[in-house]
Amino acid sequence: MEPTPEWAEKEDAEDPLAMFREEFLLPDGVIQLNGNSLGPLPRSVPDAVERVVRREWGEHLIGGWWDDGWWEAPVRVGDRIGRLIGAGPGQTVVGESTSVQLFNAVTAAARLCPGRGVLVSDAANFPTDRYLAASVARLLGLELVETPVDGLGRVLARHRGEVGPVLLGAVDFRTGALTDIARTTAQVRGAGGVTVWDLSHAAGAVPVEADAAGVDLAVGCGYKYLCGGPGAPAFLYAAARHHAALDLPVTGWHGHAQPFDMADEFVPAAGIDRARTGTPHVLSLLALEAALEPLEAAGVEAVRRKSLRLGEYLIQLVASVLSASGLRVVTPSDPDRRGGHVALRCPGAPEVSAALKVRGVLTDARPPDLLRLCLNGLYVSYTDVFRAVTALRDVLADGEVTR
Template structure:
């Protein structure tokens, strides 16, 4: 038999095995979707069948009923009732009311979550307040060394304001590093780049044992996995609402202030909306009781009410079920990537262990910019973290197992078409 014929037979065998492998994984995806108790929630979102949307860890999909709600807010509440809507439409109480709806998703009891401002503003409030709560003699703030950049910028500013110094650390080292000089630690629950889930219960317990406060950034965990703020004794927490909570671009963030800290919570941004008697317009500031003292200025009503409507998709949903599906989805996607992708072209930087994984998969790929651009052109929407990380976020309320299989298959096709060393377009 000639070498040419041998080569052809070998290629035919490889193609046959590849086809069988794809058929097996496609069939498994169908079976998993059929058994998925959350599959019916997908129809609540404005999604098209031609796109696999795996960027909910940056911007969640639009819940389909939100536009009608916003049309009513704009035409009736604003257009007809106008100023009366502050009372008659409940605008004034929206920050606390919506906070109560987010609270169960993050494991908080009543009266501890208030919605408003951006994540950055709330990080600033929480970190300065934590430094003040810690008291004299504690002059250091531990900061997740791999934190989302803004958190680091805010921490530096908070440290300058309060006379503290910043100590950047891997979160795994914080438990041992916390000591009598530690005022607080700012930690990301899930690393935005790698998808690593940090040990919230263990780090929080170690910080509290050292007399320090734990401030957690929940942007990449809330709505994807149980957080347990009350159960684990977290002091302060912040998070955005436009990722897994699907509140829309720039939707307001939230601030959690544990009940035991509320009376002494000293916000660096006191505003008329957090005053004990806002309409008295007195020159002296007296903070309102409870988490309301985390408010600042006039709430951003349009985006806030869009968020309130978006949270309807959580009615009857247990976050534990969301977590179970998230892990199953990311497991299956990684299995498909290993089966389909050309050897050596991508490597996961997301931990395999369930206890260390959020709801995203990050793949290191030397040609990441070119690969992601082509993936998006072919209907698989993830995102990129330069220079070489492909990120795929799995939102269990609307992403299915067929989506995961298709994304991995298209990724393999793109890797076959994009040559090694290809520059970004």
């Protein structure tokens, strides 16, 4: 692997995933490295949404629920996402925001282990996760213990016999560090806890193998690597072994055993259907379903292999092209510890990201000084990575940013 444009061009010419770039409506002249905040628009989505709006809604009206499969969509789309995260059928459902799904999952996890008074939360997790963990702790009278993932073992040992729900991020949203889900889940189970994994930065980017890893519950958004669009609905995974005891706090008539009886008392449906709530956002849900097609066709394993090579190339370029800049890669160099994006320690990162945007390179920044570059193997090329790094070099060299 050589940090040269010629090497990048050769890799692009031989890339088995190169064809999938055409499956996304990327603006001309733009290098999209911001996909872990919002993935680009898949080519299949506009036609799918137009069909839903004009034919299914416009012509079929209420019949769309039956004639066009709207009613089954939350579990149908859930099963498709389930296959992407290593989950067997009937364990994943789609339909609410990430916040609602997280609240439901963490509260349900606490109810799966009554009498255990400690809720453990990943101290480096995305703010929403931490806010909701604190909210659930207040609501249920639990003690909230926050810890970095590398300190989890000490917390579990200190609170052995007391640990209930444990909310963790599969990939650190700042640094891109990937946690070993199977090993950590076994560690939590050994302490008597119940895991809730946030897969928002993992689903579609890394192989998860939820069933094989013994995951209890998991949540993930639909708008990052799944490319479902802004505000796309989130998914909730619940292992089948927990379904009979799954007591979710947010309940709605779509999750009722007999929804059209309009009964006075809530009786949960069997299986993952009990995790459905009220009427889903059908347009967003079906846009997400259409968006899954390129990822399903390529396969998560293949996307992961390419993303790792893109990451290795980026890290080499930083070491060679940006050696005098003082920038430092904070994402683990070990491929088994790296998620779908690479983060650079970059003073003035927000200003640097803004300057790169002017040059057609879309990145993002996270406080206080991290510049994130998403390396989605479906549409990012090796040449994109080379051009992005040289643009970054020019931004820093031209004094466009006061650091």
